[in-house]
Amino acid sequence: MDESPGPRRVVVNAIRRPPSEGARIVGLGAYRPARVVGNEEAATAADVDAQWIAQRVGVRERRYAEPADTVVSMAAEAGRAALKDAAADAAQVDTVILATCSMPSPMPNGAAQVAAALSCPAAGFDLNAACSGFNHGLAVADALVRAGTSGGVLVVAAERMTDWVAPHDRDTGPIFADGAAAALVLPSSEPGIFPVAWGSDGTKAGLIAIPAATGRMEIQGRQVFRWAANALAPVVDAACDLARITPRDLKAFVPHQANLRIIDAQAQHLGAPAIAVARDITGSGNTCAASVPLALDALRRSGEITSGDPVLLFGFGAGLTYAAQIVLCP
Known part of the structure; x- marks a missing residue:
């Protein structure tokens, strides 16, 4: 006897919407x-x-x-x-x-x-x-x-x-x-997520990988550290330029929580000592893709940022991939 569930109505999201500002x-x-x-x-x-x-x-x-x-x-x-x-x-x-x-x-x-x-x-x-x-x-x-x-x-x-x-x-x-x-x-009605500055460098893909043979992550930490702390500075600058904002206009910097020394080096590059810098890594570790939004949520809950504040988000990691954009805090 076929015990599979009966047919269900297929929901098709094909509503015609006007473009949004x-x-x-x-x-x-x-x-x-x-x-x-x-x-x-x-x-x-x-x-x-x-x-x-x-x-x-x-x-x-x-x-x-x-x-x-x-x-x-x-x-x-x-x-x-x-x-x-x-x-x-x-x-x-x-x-x-x-x-x-x-x-x-x-x-x-x-x-x-x-x-x-x-x-x-x-x-x-x-x-x-x-x-x-x-x-x-x-x-x-x-x-x-x-x-x-x-x-x-x-x-x-x-x-x-x-x-x-x-x-x-x-x-x-x-x-x-x-x-x-x-x-x-x-x-x-107005942008609250500004244009992304992003890219990738597949020539360095082997620096962070999970080989099929082992099923375990392998990372060449020193090379990744140098790349993240130094080579990615133009990405941060580009994100600010795309949003037509200067680092001193920011209220917070929320980078990927990979290493506290990398975070400090990137924050120093911004040259805006008065802004809040997310250091969620101390209590959360490296949660990969989840680290940026977890850190953003923690900053808002702490009261260090409030609704409407411009915040620079910056992710980087295996691939190698990187992306940064400025958003307004909800």
Whole structure:
């Protein structure tokens, strides 16, 4: 006997919408796993000194996913929080973009499952630009909304990096962690997401990789550090130029939370000492694509930024990929 469910009505998002003058983030949401892992535990697993982790990378504690915390479930929780923050209904979302590089399998995609979990009648697709994934997703969402292709886009970044790093590997084990964050993007009469400055350098793809033979992340830390701390400065400058804003006009700088020394070097390049700089890495570790929106959410919750403040977001990572844009805080 065929026990498959009967046919369901196919929802087609083919509404003709006029182009919008702009798009804006109207809500943020985050999900941080309950399990907190301090440096003593992480150091023991990697056979290093706990203080060495803090000094070398800046991490003091991080969150690890519980068995029930999947990439999809964490993404759904973050998305639900973003909808609540915006006082928005799931019916307003017709596109879900999931930025992730840690799905356990390439099929099925995660975004469609997130949309289903939130009861969003949405198109859903995954986007893999590793640690700059949220920035890429935000740029795509902005373009979709301004073109009139989408009336509302939920951009979610979710990672379960602990599935892909070896706890005993001192270059990755004590650094990477898990979590998710989301942003709801809706049309706006004025731009709230400014043009993206982005690019990639596939000639350096081998610096951060997960070889099929091992299934574990490998990273050439020193080379990545030099590239991120020095070579990426023009990307930050370009993002400011595209928004016609100077670094001194910014209220905050939210870079990828990869390494505290890299964050400090990039902040110094901006030459705007009065702005808030996200240093979420100290308590969250490196959550890859989720790190930028998690740090943005944390800054807003702390009161360091408020609605309408211009904030520079900057992601970079495996690929190698990079992307930066200025947004207005929701």
